[in-house]
Amino acid sequence: MAKKDPYAALRIKEFNIFLLVRFALVFAWSMQFVIIEWEVYSITKDPWSLGLIGLMEIIPAVGIALFAGHIVDQNEKRGLLIKCILGFSVISFGLFLLTWPKIVGDWSTNAILYSIYFLVFCGGLVRAFIGPTVFSLIALIVPKKLYPNAATWSSSTWQVASVVGPAVAGLSIAWIGVHWSMCLVVGFTIIALLNLFRISKKPILNPKIGEPIWSSLKEGVKFVYNTKAIFGAITLDMIAVLFGGAVALLPIFAQDILKVGSEGFGILRAAPAVGAFITMWITAYIPVSKNAGMKLLAAIFGFGICIIVFGLSSIFWVSVVALFFSGVTDGVSMVIRQTILQLKTPDHMRGRVASVNSIFVGSSNELGAFESGLTAKLMGTVTAVVFGGTMTLITVVTTGIALPSFRKLDLQKELEDHEKED
Structure with missing residues (x-):
């Protein structure tokens, strides 16, 4: 090859x-x-x-x-x-x-x-x-x-x-x-x-122009639910964002737990983004399409572990490293999720599939911040973060067991087929 x-x-x-x-x-x-x-x-x-x-x-x-x-x-x-x-x-x-x-x-x-x-x-x-x-x-x-x-x-x-x-x-x-x-x-x-x-302007690759809106919406939601690769990727992303929202509580960790002030807060806030960016740069050289399902499950499982370590840490640099690697694992999962969505979505349904994805993932960012704040108030800050990381791990294991087809997902052959077509 x-x-x-x-x-x-x-x-x-x-x-x-x-x-x-x-x-x-x-x-x-x-x-x-x-x-x-x-x-x-x-x-x-x-x-x-x-x-x-x-x-x-x-x-x-x-x-x-x-x-x-x-x-x-x-x-x-x-x-x-x-x-x-x-x-x-x-x-x-x-x-x-x-x-x-x-x-x-x-x-x-x-x-x-x-x-x-x-x-x-x-x-x-x-x-x-x-x-x-x-x-x-x-x-x-x-x-x-x-x-x-x-x-x-x-x-x-x-x-x-x-x-x-x-x-x-x-x-x-x-x-x-x-x-x-x-x-x-x-x-x-x-x-x-x-x-x-x-x-340049692009063609409209939709054979159902003028389709009634309710039929169109129903078809989009049904497609996402029935396509287990997409449904699994969206679900994992939503849960990871929803329960792994430790970033929303960073001001509390910086001021009251790690006691590092605004400078330390800035470093903590930047650590996940730096990790994600470095990883996404590396994936340009090392493709992650082979055994994509297992790699995505492993990446989000690793994300959950990082969140738990961050929650339990009382040492600043341990917290920074944990957040950095949460960004590394999130970067891997982000590339795999986007590849799954692009490859598995027909051209005429991309708008609807992306919209369903935005409902799940977009809303979970705000809901994740709300969940973190609520659980921190009810359980305490550290317990709330550990709880979120644990729920992420449980979701990964459950998804892997409930969706064996997702666990076995491999995008390499599909990509090779498209190379032959071109």
Whole structure:
């Protein structure tokens, strides 16, 4: 067999443009979230107001996800993503105006606050469409044989942008203030939009254009449930995020348990992302498609172990190492999950499958933070983290026993078949 090219997907010009668009979009979105959190808390000094930001975004994002998936499958993907980024640009510009004293100087606090919440809610509506559209578009840019490699580079791009965005937001707030920081966000959305025009229009690979929406939604949910590879991958991801949400409790560990202050908190917060990024870079050279099912189960089992070690640790560097390896295992699972979803999803159903995935995984991020906070209040912080890690381990074992076909999943032969087709 020919030696695998770790840069195979990067040799496709439109894929490089796609990565630039994705980086700019994720960077802007993650930067905007941090800026708005800062601004809202500065206005209210109420932690509950921060919870409302997440709630305002997740309700529309999850509430219309299935409908968004149907619309994505019925429309041309590049054009739809252009509309999504235009919508995001308008929202970002609105927030830019709402943080400008010259504009809102005479407004009441509540008027500013409710306007911000409204725009965040609108952002949730846009978010419902962006995920399925991006997932569908990437499959139209690269051939199937390159899906694992493309998934690695795409996930790495997302990881870097989601780490760098908040970091830049924190620095820019200190250097140029909230208002001009939002101007940077608007700038990056424009960069994403202009580069997206460099990607050609893609065909609509759906034989059921005009299908009734309820039939379409039912078909999408049924497909995910009946395709055990996809159902198993989504379920494992959801449980790992839901019960492994130790990151939500990091301020408590940094201040009260490890006693390392804001500097230590920054290191703890960065450790999983660094681990995930390094691992995803390595998977570009060492493919993980062979015995993918067992590798995914092992990765998430390892993730659960890391969370338990972190919860029990009272030594700072042990905690950092545990979080780093939680990122390593999460990076492996992220690449495998994306490859499974891309390979096992028919072209005409990508929007709906991505929407179901966003409901499970997207909502579990917020629910995971809520679960961690609730169990920490009921059980204590350390017990809550250990409980979450233990539930992750139990889920992995149960999935492996209940879905033997998932345990035996091997994507290598499927990839080789696609290579022969090409």
